[in-house]
Amino acid sequence: MSRLTFLDISYNYDLETRQSSSWIRNLRGLEHLRLAEVNLTRDVVESVVSLPNLTSLVMSDMPGTPLSPLGNLTSLSHLELFGTYFTQQSFPIWISNLTSLVSLYLTKYNISSSMPSAVLSLPHLRNLELFGNPSLKVNLSSIVQHASQLSSLSIVHSDVGRMIPNSTGNMSSLTTSALYDNNIQGRLLDSMGNMSLLTTLALSDNNIEGSLPDSMGNMFSLTSLDLSYNAIQGNLPNFIGNLSQLEYLRLSRNSLRGNIPLSSLGGLPKLSYLSIGSNQLNGSLPSTFGNLSSLIKLDVSNNSLSGTFLLSQLENFTKIRDLSLSDNFLRVKVEDFWIPKFQLQALYLSSCNMDGDFPSFLSTQYNIDELDLSNNSLGGNIPDWLWGLT
Incomplete structure (x- = not known):
């Protein structure tokens, strides 16, 4: 078993693993470990830190199993924690010790503290997803300052503050940005046009107002744009016709008015999803x-x-x-x-x-x-x- 590199024992809640933790300690060559909905004892979970070659760890929905500090897993590049119970309600600062971390996914936690800047400053962090953490405070300005190298940023139903910072355009490495259902207010900024590598932008279910800035016409890589369920005003801009790679466009449930610029939309040969319902469009x-x-x-x-x-x-x-x-x-x-x-x-x-x-x-x-x-x-x-x- 020491040569085993991949182990997935997810969705085996009744799996008998309570007799000893030695079985996991013996998996010295393990690189990928997935534990989801498995009722494990504390010593089994603590034994995970003894795996020297572990690069990917997924732990989710393990009721009653406290999450032990895993900061010794310095080879870990992928960490996904979903619905696992923390032993404390503050953010697990030990994550800042995972210096090889590339992808971090934290979903549905009852954390009431702020996300430390030390985590955002991890040198190799490229993908950050925080989903369903309404009490977790994540400052967008801090992300731009400390993690401008991110290529994927998804923060959903969390506390990210109320305004989009002016420096957001500095995140020129972003290819995916999903910040929906966060009660973000204010206007979309001209600097967003600097994010020319962005392929997916989802800002739905917020309170964004004002018109769409013309600079968004420079986001030539966009394939998916979702700004639905906001308070965006003004006309449907002609610059949408510049986004020739666009496949998915959802602007429903806003306050857009005027005619539909069909001459512009007609220049989107790849468009497969168009939702502009529940606005004030005429013509x-x-x-x-x-x-x-x-x-x-x-x-x-x-x-x-x-x-x-x-x-x-x-x-x-x-x-x-x-x-x-x-x-x-x-x-x-x-x-x-x-x-x-x-x-x-x-x-x-x-x-x-x-x-x-x-x-x-x-x-x-x-x-x-x-x-x-x-x-x-x-x-x-x-x-x-x-x-x-x-």
């Missing part, structure tokens, strides 16, 4: 919408869009699966005998001023499982084939 949906042929989801619901929209204008949307046009001032029309090239899974056309017979194209939608045609003026009979859409 029409012209036929140029059909240029976004890679879309899988389109949500423009709950705005003030108007005019007549023919569903056949989506003729090129061969990949679309989720379509929502509900709760606008649109008049949606469906031509008789039209057979689309797509197969929908969800269709929301509530309050779309539809009239005439029940739309016959739905008989060709064999995969649909969510359909909303409420609050329209459809007449005639409900066709028998509808009940065959199992």
